Amino acid sequence: MKINNICCIGAGYVGGPTMSVIAQKNPHINVTVVxxxxxxxxxWNSDDLSKxxxxxxxxxxxxxxxxxxxxxxxxxIDKHINNSEMIFISVNTPTKTYGDGKGMAADLRYVxxxxxxxxxxxxxxKIVVEKSTLPVKTAAxxxxxxxxxxxxxxxxxxxxxxxxxxxTAMRDxxxxxxxxIGGEQDDDGKKAIQSLVDIxxxxxxxxxxxxxxxxxxxxxxxxxxxxxAQRISSINSLSELCEMTGADIDEVSxxxxxxxxxxxxxxxxxxxxxxxxxQKDILNLVYIAKSLGLNEVADYWHQVIIMNNHQKQRFSxxxxxxxxxxxxxxxxxxxxxxxxKDTNDTRESAAIYVADMLLDEKALIxxxxxxxxxxxxxxxxxxxxxxxxxxxxxxxxxxxxxYEACKDSHAIAILTEWDEFINYDWSKIFKNMxxxxxxxxxxxxxxxxxxxxIGFIYKGIGKH
Ligand code: UDX
Ligand code: UDX
Numbered sequence: 001m002k003i004n005n006i007c008c009i010g011a012g013y014v015g016g017p018t019m020s021v022i023a024q025k026n027p028h029i030n031v032t033v034v035x036x037x038x039x040x041x042x043x044w045n046s047d048d049l050s051k052x053x054x055x056x057x058x059x060x061x062x063x064x065x066x067x068x069x070x071x072x073x074x075x076x077i078d079k080h081i082n083n084s085e086m087i088f089i090s091v092n093t094p095t096k097t098y099g100d101g102k103g104m105a106a107d108l109r110y111v112x113x114x115x116x117x118x119x120x121x122x123x124x125x126k127i128v129v130e131k132s133t134l135p136v137k138t139a140a141x142x143x144x145x146x147x148x149x150x151x152x153x154x155x156x157x158x159x160x161x162x163x164x165x166x167x168t169a170m171r172d173x174x175x176x177x178x179x180x181i182g183g184e185q186d187d188d189g190k191k192a193i194q195s196l197v198d199i200x201x202x203x204x205x206x207x208x209x210x211x212x213x214x215x216x217x218x219x220x221x222x223x224x225x226x227x228x229a230q231r232i233s234s235i236n237s238l239s240e241l242c243e244m245t246g247a248d249i250d251e252v253s254x255x256x257x258x259x260x261x262x263x264x265x266x267x268x269x270x271x272x273x274x275x276x277x278x279q280k281d282i283l284n285l286v287y288i289a290k291s292l293g294l295n296e297v298a299d300y301w302h303q304v305i306i307m308n309n310h311q312k313q314r315f316s317x318x319x320x321x322x323x324x325x326x327x328x329x330x331x332x333x334x335x336x337x338x339x340x341k342d343t344n345d346t347r348e349s350a351a352i353y354v355a356d357m358l359l360d361e362k363a364l365i366x367x368x369x370x371x372x373x374x375x376x377x378x379x380x381x382x383x384x385x386x387x388x389x390x391x392x393x394x395x396x397x398x399x400x401x402x403y404e405a406c407k408d409s410h411a412i413a414i415l416t417e418w419d420e421f422i423n424y425d426w427s428k429i430f431k432n433m434x435x436x437x438x439x440x441x442x443x444x445x446x447x448x449x450x451x452x453x454i455g456f457i458y459k460g461i462g463k464h
Pocket of ligand 1: 009010011012013014015034035036037040089090091092093110111113114131132133134276277
């Protein structure tokens with residue numbers, strides 16, 4: 001099928017950047033990203049590119065090139081579904097917070113709503129592409145809804161999981177390690193796969209475009225995230241051992257990473273992984289395995305999450321223990337709130353959990369993050385603390401200036417690896433702190449020797 005018009009439902013961290021690049025590289029195809037959230041769409045359309053709803057280095061450049069030419073953002077969902085030959089579903093699939101599978105299974109209600117909407121308004125044949133990360137066999141459910149509720153038009157379902165990481169999304173989209181496209185293996189399915197292969201071929205070398213059956217594609221996305229997260233939990237498990245023995249986790253990481261069979265990426269010990277995907281996708285994998293009676297498989301992967309929770313708790317406990325077992329009324333400064341550098345996304349950020357534990361201990365927390373808004377930080381804390389049934393939100397303050405944030409504090413905790421932290425005038429910060437002044441480097445980005453020479457007590461992850 002020749003594709004002239006694409007519609008993507010969901011203008012989020014995945015839909016927005018991905019469609020921008022598809023449009024940039026395919027000027028002959030009209031790409032419209034639709035969303036139920038009017039505010040989000042108006043931000044995507046704002047003339048001032050610093051107002052885009054997500055921060056991603058390089059995104060503004062691509063938007064300014066393609067928007068208005070063949071890239072559009074709209075709330076008119078029905079019209080654009082109808083006008084398009086290919087529809088991407090890129091809505092969020094959070095972990096279920098209710099009912100069967102609560103806390104584990106993926107909540108597919110938005111995906112189902114989209115499928116019903118497509119079925120309801122489609123007047124001619126469509127290719128429907130799953131971009132959202134979904135449990136294995138979801139494509140079958142989507143197909144079912146589409147064919148049972150549709151008005152007799154033909155739907156082909158493809159799975160095209162997105163592997164971009166936030167903060168490097170534009171580079172990941174521009175030069176992807178691979179593009180994965182799963183589809184049905186009959187003639188129509190193969191034609192649908194080819195239509196999507198053609199779109200990516202505009203800029204991705206053919207050998208990097210991998211085609212599989214639907215289920216392999218769906219499962220590969222969950223597996224990739226599980227493997228990546230597993231490496232972090234593995235190195236984090238050893239960071240605790242390093243702290244007890246005098247080994248240094250960065251040295252261990254380097255030594256094992258030089259073995260080409262292991263590889264050096266994703267071996268950075270940290271306060272714990274965050275982000276919208278890792279925990280959700282592993283829980284999803286665990287749920288699927290359990291549902292199939294594969295208890296050993298489920299337990300094996302669940303341990304990755306257990307270790308990650310342990311790491312976040314360990315970090316908080318270490319602050320408490322080092323500050324003489326009481327932080328009540330003491331100011332502790334958080335540098336960084338997003339789940340990693342170069343993004344304003346805070347979903348599942350370790351900072352939220354560490355703050356929650358320290359607020360339980362009645363600490364006064366002062367937060368500085370270069371990109372996360374005050375509104376977002378407050379909403380994260382209210383969410384985790386049950387909509388603020390206590391008055392601990394008053395113990396949290398948010399600063400726009402890092403030096404102000406650190407003033408009079410007893411300890412600084414580095415929660416995100418923002419580059420700017422490295423270049424701060426640490427002597428100046430030290431002078432204005434309560435003594436003894438501690439730094440808990442949850443990302444191991446600062447220079448231990450330099451900070452100790454200034455007078456700080458430095459505690460890194462996996463450092464003695
Ligand atoms: C994506 C994927 O879709 C998810 O499966 C993957 O695991 C992580 O990345 P993301 O783009 O990060 O999600 O989600 P988000 O930034 O929340 O964007 C989703 C958008 O879909 C929101 O703007 C929301 O308003 C929109 N939406 C949701 C709809 O337009 N319609 C709906 O019915 C539901
Ligand atoms: C991840 C996957 O990398 C991406 O392929 C998928 O599409 C979505 O999920 P993302 O969550 O955006 O991407 O970022 P990622 O770079 O994977 O980082 C996830 C978390 O792991 C962050 O909190 C990061 O700080 C942490 N991390 C990463 C470590 O603690 N150590 C590492 O060595 C690498």
